[in-house]
Amino acid sequence: MPEPATPRSPASPPPGDATRLLRAALHEVSTVIVGQDHMVERTLIALIAQGHCLLEGVPGVAKTLAVSTLATVTGGTFTRIQFTPDLVPSDIVGTRIYHPSTEQFDVELGPVFANFVLADEINRAPAKVQSSLLEVMAERQVSLGGTTHPLPDPFIVIATQNPVESEGVYPLPEAQRDRFLMKVVVPHPRAHEEMEILRRMSTRPPRPQRVLDPLTLKELQADAEAVQVHQLIADYVVRVIMATREPESYGLPELRRVIDVGASPRATLGLVAAARALALIRGRDYVLPDDVRLLARDVISHRLILTFDALADGITTDQVVDRILAAVPPPRVIWDEPAGPDAATATR
Template identity: 75%
Template sequence: MTVAEGEPGTEVSRAQDGGEAGLGALRDALNEVRRVIVGQDHMVERLLVALLARGHCLLEGVPGVAKTLAASTLATVVGGTFARIQFTPDLVPSDIVGTRVYHPSTERFDIELGPVFVNFLLADEINRAPAKVQSALLEVMAERQVTLAGVTHQLPRPFVVLATQNPIESEGVYPLPEVQRDRFLFKVRVAHPSAHEELEILHRMSVTPPVAGKVLDPAQLLALQKAAEEVSVHQLVADYVVRLVMSTRSPGEYGLRELEETIEIGVSPRATLGLVAAGRALALLRGRDYLLPDDVRDVAVDVMSHRLMLTFDALADGIEPEDVVRQILMSVPPPLVVWNQGQR
């Protein structure tokens, strides 16, 4: 299979002002975050890609690897309103979405909107809240609205949930249900820094920690999100995305019979949409207005792994969903890109 594209020299960004201004702003935003966050380039890039793709991002890692700092720093760089909610077992839905409050002076009930009515919501340790609170976020994340007393209130645009969770704790933790994990565009595993990065953290953060400055604003981000949606997708690349998704549901049909005993339930259609949306955003970040198979492959693990449900035997054997997705990427061939020289 072959995808025909224009000449490599025709790479452009359809971002703000239709040219280099939008791409330059994105690079400036990345550099500003990296001025505060040492290493963790994969996590920082995925956070920005999630913003461009209008998706939510779940960061999973042990304490102290800059998950919360990265989320709050990105919100500062991009601009807009920001709120952090520390999820605890005693949290109730009204603490996050709002409630009706009776005012004796006016003898009537008024709606008090909750802290979710911001551009960037940091849900810290999201797996510490009970199911009732987690379910309250479903409407917020999917429809970007809140219904209180029969009245629907739209959330500000842009809106994104950046959530963190600690995978090693088991006391006082409520694992996220599959339906809520599916609402996240990305699940990014955050590892410990290397020895070189650890030394840089010591030098950078032990005196006067750097503070990020504002690079973008909500209007610019909305324009960049629109530009990401306009990134073109060739039919063969779309077919590749579908084949990746279908290989998780019917692995035997794609030469992956060994995964039939590993995968209980394949990924949902949200994975299909997520692969394209995230790939488009990554292509825009890389300065292109068209999607390549490599863009899809680069985001596939973070988009698909948390949507896979493995069998009990696979879990008992310690098989990780990320390894399953990597095996699929190795077995399902991408279309070949051939440049049409001389065509514009």
């Protein structure tokens, strides 16, 4: 439950080592990945917030390279699973194999048993494979033959999907999309970034150095959980999410014909967790309304289901989230209020 705490003044010192380590990790990843700062930062936020991340972009925009580089920088184990239409659940989570010599079944654990699991082109696998990931993503464990096997800690699933191909792909089930903390759209690089990619990669590609380790990652996750969330910030998050379900109650009656299904409670929890991680990266031990607004698209958009009329009109979920953010007022932060019986609170 969010803690009612007053934000500190901007002059207060930052949390310190946690922020320094996170910024060092981002800098090390940027020595390899050019121009995708948004994707890299959001992926690190998902890791620190103990969530999962869905990357959507055309081929060749460094989605896979970014994930493998982040795994190297953070010192975690990494596996890449290429999703195909003929994939079966045992190819992912593992299976039991009978050995006639011992007359016993042995468990062969699948590739999901790693700190970083890259589900490449996740929308190419059928529904039964997607459902096999639900327990992995939600419970961080795998059940085989009546035995539960916990996954490594920390653990994150980062999936990629190609938005321009329609042949041989399957839409992700709504229940699985909801398991992803964030969905990040990865664009093409700009001209000057393309030139830098050519300069770095055409000769000897740079190799990232390890900055963190799994134990330090767990400590950073604990630091993020300790970031303070004022009660009014929590109220703002709830109002934004509720506006996706009851838009007419928040002055948005026109969205009733646009939104078929609003965001789930996972969006509320995820938006707070992601805002805490972003605040830690920014050097604060408290969340600001801007943290919530910056992450709202990434956390909410993929959870919304629009009506057929909205899709026919070309309305996107990002446009819906932007409309909600414009209509739902955030709390106003005031620093250094004078002390006294009539003094206002630090956040209104």
